[in-house]
Amino acid sequence: MTSKTLDQISKDLAAGTYSSREITQDTIADIKTRDPIYNSFISLSEDLALAQATAADVRIKAGTADILTGVPFAHKDLFCTQGHVTTAASKMLANFVPPYESTVGQRLLTAGAVCVGKTNMDEFAMGSSNENSFFGAVKNPWDLTAVPGGSSGGSAAAVAAGLVPAATGTDTGGSIRQPASFCNLTGIKPTYGRVSRFGIIAYASSLDQAGPMCQSAQDAAMMLNVMAGFDDQDSTSVNQETPDYTADLNLPLTGLKVGLPKEFFGAGLNPQVAQCIMAAVKEIEALGAQIIDISLPNLELSIPAYYVIAPSEASSNLSRFDGVRYGYRCDQPTDLMDFYCRTRAQGFGTEVKRRIMVGTYALSEGYYDAYYVKAQRIRRMIKDDFARALSQVDVIMGPVAPSPAFDLGSNTKDPVAMYLEDIYTLSANMAGIPAMSTPAGFVNGRPVGLHIMGNYFAEAKLLNIAHQYQQVTDWHLQKPPSTGLAASNQEKGA
Amino acid sequence: MTWEIVIGLEIHVQLATKTKLFSGAKIGFGAAPNTQTTLVDLGMPGALPVFNEAALRMAVTFGTAIDAQVCKHSVFARKNYFYPDSPKGYQTSQMDHPIVGLGHLDIQLEDGTTKRIGVTRAHLEEDAGKSLHEDYDGMTGIDLNRSSTPLLEIVSEPDMRSAKEAVAYMRKMHAIVTTIGISDGNMAQGSMRCDANVSLRPKGQEKLGTRTELKNINSFKFIERAINIEVERQIDILEDGGKIVQETRLYDADKNETRPMRSKEEANDYRYFPCPDLLPIEIDDAYIEAIRQSLPELPDQRSARFVSTLGLSEYGAAVLSSSRHLADYFEAVVDVCDDAKLSANWVMGEVAKYMNQNNIEIEQCPVSAARLGQLICRIKDDTINGKGAKTVFEGLWNQTGEVDEIIASSGLKQVNDVFAIDLMVDEVIANNPKQVAQYLEAQEDKRGKMLGFFMGQVMKASKGSANPGQVNGLLAKKLNALC
Numbered sequence: 004m005t006s007k008t009l010d011q012i013s014k015d016l017a018a019g020t021y022s023s024r025e026i027t028q029d030t031i032a033d034i035k036t037r038d039p040i041y042n043s044f045i046s047l048s049e050d051l052a053l054a055q056a057t058a059a060d061v062r063i064k065a066g067t068a069d070i071l072t073g074v075p076f077a078h079k080d081l082f083c084t085q086g087h088v089t090t091a092a093s094k095m096l097a098n099f100v101p102p103y104e105s106t107v108g109q110r111l112l113t114a115g116a117v118c119v120g121k122t123n124m125d126e127f128a129m130g131s132s133n134e135n136s137f138f139g140a141v142k143n144p145w146d147l148t149a150v151p152g153g154s155s156g157g158s159a160a161a162v163a164a165g166l167v168p169a170a171t172g173t174d175t176g177g178s179i180r181q182p183a184s185f186c187n188l189t190g191i192k193p194t195y196g197r198v199s200r201f202g203i204i205a206y207a208s209s210l211d212q213a214g215p216m217c218q219s220a221q222d223a224a225m226m227l228n229v230m231a232g233f234d235d236q237d238s239t240s241v242n243q244e245t246p247d248y249t250a251d252l253n254l255p256l257t258g259l260k261v262g263l264p265k266e267f268f269g270a271g272l273n274p275q276v277a278q279c280i281m282a283a284v285k286e287i288e289a290l291g292a293q294i295i296d297i298s299l300p301n302l303e304l305s306i307p308a309y310y311v312i313a314p315s316e317a318s319s320n321l322s323r324f325d326g327v328r329y330g331y332r333c334d335q336p337t338d339l340m341d342f343y344c345r346t347r348a349q350g351f352g353t354e355v356k357r358r359i360m361v362g363t364y365a366l367s368e369g370y371y372d373a374y375y376v377k378a379q380r381i382r383r384m385i386k387d388d389f390a391r392a393l394s395q396v397d398v399i400m401g402p403v404a405p406s407p408a409f410d411l412g413s414n415t416k417d418p419v420a421m422y423l424e425d426i427y428t429l430s431a432n433m434a435g436i437p438a439m440s441t442p443a444g445f446v447n448g449r450p451v452g453l454h455i456m457g458n459y460f461a462e463a464k465l466l467n468i469a470h471q472y473q474q475v476t477d478w479h480l481q482k483p484p485s486t487g488l489a490a491s492n493q494e495k496g497a
Numbered sequence: 498m499t500w501e502i503v504i505g506l507e508i509h510v511q512l513a514t515k516t517k518l519f520s521g522a523k524i525g526f527g528a529a530p531n532t533q534t535t536l537v538d539l540g541m542p543g544a545l546p547v548f549n550e551a552a553l554r555m556a557v558t559f560g561t562a563i564d565a566q567v568c569k570h571s572v573f574a575r576k577n578y579f580y581p582d583s584p585k586g587y588q589t590s591q592m593d594h595p596i597v598g599l600g601h602l603d604i605q606l607e608d609g610t611t612k613r614i615g616v617t618r619a620h621l622e623e624d625a626g627k628s629l630h631e632d633y634d635g636m637t638g639i640d641l642n643r644s645s646t647p648l649l650e651i652v653s654e655p656d657m658r659s660a661k662e663a664v665a666y667m668r669k670m671h672a673i674v675t676t677i678g679i680s681d682g683n684m685a686q687g688s689m690r691c692d693a694n695v696s697l698r699p700k701g702q703e704k705l706g707t708r709t710e711l712k713n714i715n716s717f718k719f720i721e722r723a724i725n726i727e728v729e730r731q732i733d734i735l736e737d738g739g740k741i742v743q744e745t746r747l748y749d750a751d752k753n754e755t756r757p758m759r760s761k762e763e764a765n766d767y768r769y770f771p772c773p774d775l776l777p778i779e780i781d782d783a784y785i786e787a788i789r790q791s792l793p794e795l796p797d798q799r800s801a802r803f804v805s806t807l808g809l810s811e812y813g814a815a816v817l818s819s820s821r822h823l824a825d826y827f828e829a830v831v832d833v834c835d836d837a838k839l840s841a842n843w844v845m846g847e848v849a850k851y852m853n854q855n856n857i858e859i860e861q862c863p864v865s866a867a868r869l870g871q872l873i874c875r876i877k878d879d880t881i882n883g884k885g886a887k888t889v890f891e892g893l894w895n896q897t898g899e900v901d902e903i904i905a906s907s908g909l910k911q912v913n914d915v916f917a918i919d920l921m922v923d924e925v926i927a928n929n930p931k932q933v934a935q936y937l938e939a940q941e942d943k944r945g946k947m948l949g950f951f952m953g954q955v956m957k958a959s960k961g962s963a964n965p966g967q968v969n970g971l972l973a974k975k976l977n978a979l980c
Contacts, residue, residue, distance in 0.1 A: 083543045096542065103536055105543060202543040208773035237545050238775050316773050319575050322586020323540040327639065343579055366577070366768035375770060 006482060009074055009168045009222035016063055016073045023063065023073030027056035027117050030075045034120065034166050040147065040485065043160035045080045045138050047120035048087045055117045062115055070225055072115025077170040079158050080121035081128055082108050082213075083202040091204045092126045092136040095324045095331045095350035105202025106234045107171060107213050114229045122170055123157030126352045127321065128178055128206040130154050131424045134415055135354040142411070143185060144483035146449055149408040152182030158216045159186040165486050169217045169226050173203060175210045176309055177403070177428025180440040183216055184403035184452025187442045187481060189223045189469060190216040194459050195435035196241035198227075199234030205320040207313035208239070210432040219479055220441065220469035224248035227462060243460065251463045252470040257291035259468070260396040266302040267401030267427055267454075279444035279451040280402050283472065287400070290471055295396050299388045304381045305429040310422055311365050311378035312433075317355075318362030324350065357418065382433045389434045389456075398468060399456040402427055403440045407449035427454060437462045441469040442478035450478075498736070499700040502728055503708075504663045504693060505655035508670055509648050510680045511624070511688040512555045518623045518647035519546030519589065519775075526686050530629070530640035538626075538644040540584030545774050548573075552647040553778060554788060555679035556596045556621050559649060561789040562677050563616055565600020569780050573621075573772040578765050581639050582626035590650075592769045595620035596778065602653075602673075603797065604665040605815045614666050615654030622648050649679070655694065655705065660724035664717050667691060668819050672796040675821040682821075690715040695727045697735060706731075707741040711748050711755055723748035727755050799824055807837035816845055823859045826866045833870020836877060843869060847890050864893045871900040884961055885909035912963045915971075918955075921963065922971045925954040926979075936976055948972055 007015070016023060031049050038044050052075070059073035083089045083101035085108075090096045104112065111118070125135040133141040133156025141156040143149040144164040151160040155172030159182035162170050172179040174192035183190030191214045198213045205211060215226030227248045234240040263284065268277060288294050326332035326346035333349055336342035351359070365374035392399060404424055414421045431438035436459060440452035453472070457465045473479050516523060520537035536544035560567040574592040597619035603611050623645040629638035651670065657663045671689060675682040682689050696708035709731070711723050726748075731741055746755040771777075794802070796818045803814035803824075817827045823844070830840040848869070852862060872889055875881050881889065881904055892903040904910055912918060926933055929951070936947050948969070955968045 089542070091542070099542070101542070103541070200543075201545050204542040205774075236547060238547050239773075315770060319577050319587050319768070319770070322577060322579065323542070323584060325579060325581075325586060327581050328539060328584060329541070339581070363768065366770050368766045368768075371768075371770070 006165045007168060008218050009071070009076075009225055010219070012074050012168055013070050013225070017068065023056040023059040023117060024053065026073070027052050027075050027119060030119050030167060034161075037164065037486075038161075038166060041142050041144060041160045041164055041166075042139050043123055043141050043151075043157040043164065043166065044077070044120045045090055045092065045123050045157065046088055048084065048118055051084075051087055052117050052119045055112065055115075059115045059117060069114045069229075071111065071229055073117060074115075074169075075117045075119045075167055076111065076226075077120050077122050077158060077161050077167045078108060078118055079124050079155050079170065079172050081124060081173055081204045082121075082171055083204065084108055084118065084121065087121070089121065089204070090137070091128070092124045092138055093351065093355070094137045096204075096329075097137065097331065099330050101202075103202060106199035106236060107230050108202065110229050110232065111171075116229070119167060122155075122161050125154035125156065125178075126355050127204065127317070128154040128173055128175055128211075129317070129354050129358055131177070131181060131421055132409070132411075132414060133157065133160075133182070134411065135352055137352060140411060143408050143449075144485050145185075145187065146408065147485055148410055149449060150185065150411050152185035152404075152408060154178040154182075155190075155216060156182050159183060159188055159190070162186070162188055162216055162218060163483055165482065169215055169222055171213060171230070172216045173206075173211055173213045174428075174432065175206050175212075175313060176432050177425045179214050179216060180403050180428050180438060180452065180454065181424065183440040184454075185408035185450060187450035187452075187479065187483070188216050188218065189220050189439070189441050189473075189479060190214065191223050191227065191439035191462065191465065192431065192437060193227065193231060193462050194241070194437045195432075196239050197231050197245075197437070197460065197462065199232070199237045199240050201234055201236040205316075207316040208320060209316060210309075210313060212432070220466050220473055221249065221252060223439075224252060224466045224470070227466075231462075246463050248463050248466055251467045254467050254471075255291060256287065256468060256471050259287075259292040259398070261287060261292045261294050262297035262392055262396030262399045263294060264297050264299040264302065264392065264399060264401060266299050271405045271423070271426065272402060273406040273446070275446040276402050276404075276406060276451050279446065280400070280453060283443040283453045283476075284400055286475060287468065287472060290475065297392045297395060297399070299385075299392060299399075299430065301381065301384045301388050302426070302430055305385055305433055306422060306426060308378040308381035308385070309425070309429040309433060310361070311374045312382065314358040314362030315365045315375050315378075316362070318359045318366065321351075321355070321359055326350070354418070385430050386434045389430070389436055393436075393458045397457065398461070398464065401454045403452040403454040404428070407446045407451055431456050435459065437465055439465050439469060441472060442481070443476075444478055445481075448484075500697045500732055500735070501700045501702075502658055502660075502724075503655045503696045503698060503705055504657035504660070504724060506653045506657070506663060506666060507692040507694070508651040508653075508667065509690050509692075510651065510670075510674050510682075512552050512647040512649055513678065513680050514549055514551040514555070514647050516549055516551075517645040518549050518552050518621065519645050522645070524646050526683075528642055530638065531642060533642040534644065538584065538641050540586070546589060546645075546772075548775055548778070549647065552621055553596070553780070555647075556619065556649055557780070557785055557788050558677050558792065559619060559651075559674065559679055560597035560600065561785065562673055562792055562795055563600040563602055565616060565619070566598035567780075567785045568594060568596055568598055569782075569785075570594060571596040571620075571778045573775045573778075574769045575772045577768040580625070580628075581637060582628045582641070582644070584626065584641055584644055588623060588625060589772055589775070590622035591620035594777070602666065602669055604662065604669050606665065607661065609812060612662065614656045614662075617652045617654055619649050619651040622650055624648050655696075660721040660728070663693060663724055664721050667717060667720055669796065672818065672820050676793060676796055676799075678793070684715050684717070687715060691720065693720065693724055693727075695724055695731070696741070697728065697731050707743050709741065709743065709755075710745045712745055712758065714748055719748060719750055722750070722753060723755060726753055730755065796821070796824070803837075807831065809837060809841050813841045813845060817841060820859065826859050826862070829866030830870045830873065833867055834873035834877065836873060839873050839876065840870070843873060847887060851894055863896055864890065868893050868900055875900060875904065879911055879913055879964060880904060881909050881911050882961070882965055885911065908960060909962055912959055913967065915967065918959075918963055918967050918971060921955050921958050922968065922975055925951055925958065926975060929954065933976070933979065937980055944976075948976070951976070
């Protein structure tokens with residue numbers, strides 16, 4: 004049952020094959036049994052989930068169910084869940100129970116989806132390996148010695164391991180796409196403003212965007228249908244109608260213009276990953292697309308610009324974690340300054356403190372123009388690069404990351420090496436365009452994702468391409484060996 | 498040495514919106530701590546601000562009222578600092594792109610001349626919460642009801658040259674913001690408060706001296722006192738050959754002194770940057786013009802009308818239009834009694850005197866405009882004379898009854914009965930033979946003055962209620978007849 008897609012579970016529930024309560028109970032039991040291997044969950048919300056499942060079963064019986072009614076899923080622990088602890092994988096919020104639900108969470112609850120728990124992540128979404136968690140690192144189900152990617156590594160590992168059919172993620176610089184790539188999933192970062200940020204703990208407000216992480220483009224479209232939409236509680240939410248993302252999945256790709264930016268295939272790219280990507284591009288071409296060489300000349304500048312803008316915003320966004328109203332508070336402060344210093348020194352992890360320091364420095368008097376203002380200028384250049392490219396082509400393709408999942412612990416001593424992991428993903432956040440990852444092969448048993456980027460609000464087009472590609476390939480159907488599901492798949496195939 | 502005083506004011510006006518600047522929480526004074534808050538005002542994780550358009554309209558209304566540049570593009574910025582009553586760790590304000598740019602305000606000086614004070618800018622920002630240091634056994638309580646209430650910060654040029662000018666500027670601002678209805682202007686509740694930047698320079702020198710900033714002054718009286726005491730302090734230092742330290746100081750009204758605020762609180766690099774949670778505000782000419790067209794009569798226009806159609810002096814008109822509530826009160830009195838000059842005399846005379854004595858503003862005046870109007874009617878229809886009216890006014894102030902009740906109960910009704918007055922006049926002449934003899938012996942031109950004695954005696958006999966005009970006429974006639 005755990006290898007079932009969202010789509011299959013939805014159909015099974017409608018057919019009465021099993022109840023929401025049954026699959027929810029099974030899912031929770033399965034997580035309890037198997038997740039100690041992966042550490043993909045921070046907490047389970049068993050009581051809330053069973054209540055939601057019971058309500059879902061009533062709806063299903065009454066014939067008022069939506070597509071996702073009764074379907075279990077997990078939230079990245081950055082989404083505030085009413086009445087259930089929400090930690091951002093930080094000691095700072097280890098005891099924080101929000102009295103409110105994020106807009107995305109509320110939309111999923113309203114649709115009847117059942118949240119079984121909260122997944123592990125890099126603390127405050129800062130990281131590319133899920134090693135920066137107060138609750139410990141997450142292991143990649145495809146190779147337990149590898150990282151699952153980050154920052155939505157727990158969501159990625161949980162779905163890849165078949166613990167839940169889908170999970171939410173957030174993507175500030177690649178945090179949905181890179182773990183999706185590392186764990187053989189379909190993950191999409193929508194257009195900035197497409198999905199409400201309300202109730203999602205902010206990392207870098209101008210870059211953060213939530214999206215689904217699933218086993219197929221079909222499932223991602225079903226999830227996005229519920230997650231996306233205007234929210235008057237988020238001023239950066241765009242008031243534009245949300246299409247049915249499943250409607251265009253089967254459109255043919257004839258005449259599609261695909262741009263391949265030469266900067267995505269430079270020296271830093273692992274040659275075997277390049278081979279996987281070029282093979283995938285060939286498949287897309289065979290489906291009727293036209294491949295065009297393009298250039299995004301300022302791509303390399305996205306790393307330094309991102310690592311000024313994101314920490315700057317983070318340094319301000321994380322100021323509210325001061326121990327005054329909620330969260331961690333140091334013992335026996337001697338005065339206000341001591342209270343702040345020790346609360347924040349003890350409550351935040353190393354990477355979070357590093358980014359707060361970097362951002363504080365970049366915004367300081369005398370440095371602001373040299374760092375923040377210049378970074379914003381680069382951001383505009385990157386945006387212009389994409390505008391120019393997307394006037395020539397419909398979508399842009401390339402790798403999600405320079406290499407497959409790296410070994411646990413291999414990059415932890417060198418933050419700059421870790422930052423270079425984000426080279427291909429950052430620019431979509433800088434420009435605000437939608438981008439996704441879809442499974443495209445393996446290198447030494449570790450998955451490789453194909454990166455598809457499109458114009459503003461072209462999510463339906465991206466999902467259509469991914470779905471068409473998934474109709475002619477079976478990468479996304481492969482199951483990790485650690486789950487024991489791979490063998491059973493082969494048996495079925497035989 | 499002769500010193501020139503240079504003053505600039507930063508006025509914080511709390512805008513009279515129903516809800517907060519960035520949340521739907523209601524705004525009200527005196528509610529129980531932390532009851533008027535939402536997730537946004539509490540700085541909860543993931544909570545996001547949503548801009549209240551009513552505050553924008555008010556800021557634009559202000560901009561058009563002082564004929565300032567209204568900016569079509571303005572941007573909210575974060576001012577980062579840690580303090581327990583700053584729940585997000587930053588204040589959302591405007592820095593490089595304020596909503597209102599250069600403007601000006603004319604103030605009337607005591608010598609009757611007008612002076613133009615430059616307004617540098619006005620920007621929207623959110624207020625902080627309050628730290629409550631008493632009542633919590635050595636701990637500090639935090640009340641976030643005020644957190645995120647909308648403020649308009651109005652920054653002046655350093656154009657004022659005395660504490661009195663600063664007060665006149667503040668009063669004029671008060672009149673404008675209350676007239677255009679963007680604030681209740683209640684200074685006691687903190688709806689309008691100011692910081693004063695004060696410096697000195699030798700008369701004739703162009704370069705500005707080092708300034709100090711006096712924080713959070715919340716009454717007209719304190720502005721004058723705080724500036725004057727700070728000027729004295731600075732003069733003492735400079736004349737002793739010392740230097741002024743640029744710093745933020747607090748005015749302590751109880752001790753009537755200024756003292757430096759703890760330096761820790763001001764040693765901040767605020768790290769301003771555009772708030773990524775809020776979009777820039779974009780407005781067009783049509784939006785601004787529609788607001789300009791809907792402006793009510795402004796204090797200067799009202800003052801001009803008081804002169805042209807009500808016949809008041811320039812001075813009287815300026816005083817009466819100096820506050821919206823005062824002008825409203827005055828006009829309401831005129832509506833009842835239909836006598837602008839008498840109304841003006843009473844409002845600027847007895848009413849002002851009692852308000853000063855009791856240290857209150859016109860909004861708290863216990864004598865309603867309607868009652869004062871009735872009282873003036875009774876003067877005009879000769880029911881009472883001016884002196885009696887003052888006694889009645891005292892009764893109205895102490896709320897002992899209605900105008901006609903007080904007149905009746907206190908026997909102040911003016912005696913207009915010719916026969917009664919005639920009798921009293923005869924009696925006074927008969928009882929004062931010595932003074933009558935002196936009167937008769939006196940030169941013609943001295944007699945007028947001597948008549949005052951007899952007037953006084955008759956008024957005394959009538960307990961002040963005799964019609965003074967009639968008494969005067971009869972006395973002169975009867976005494977002159979004895980010659």
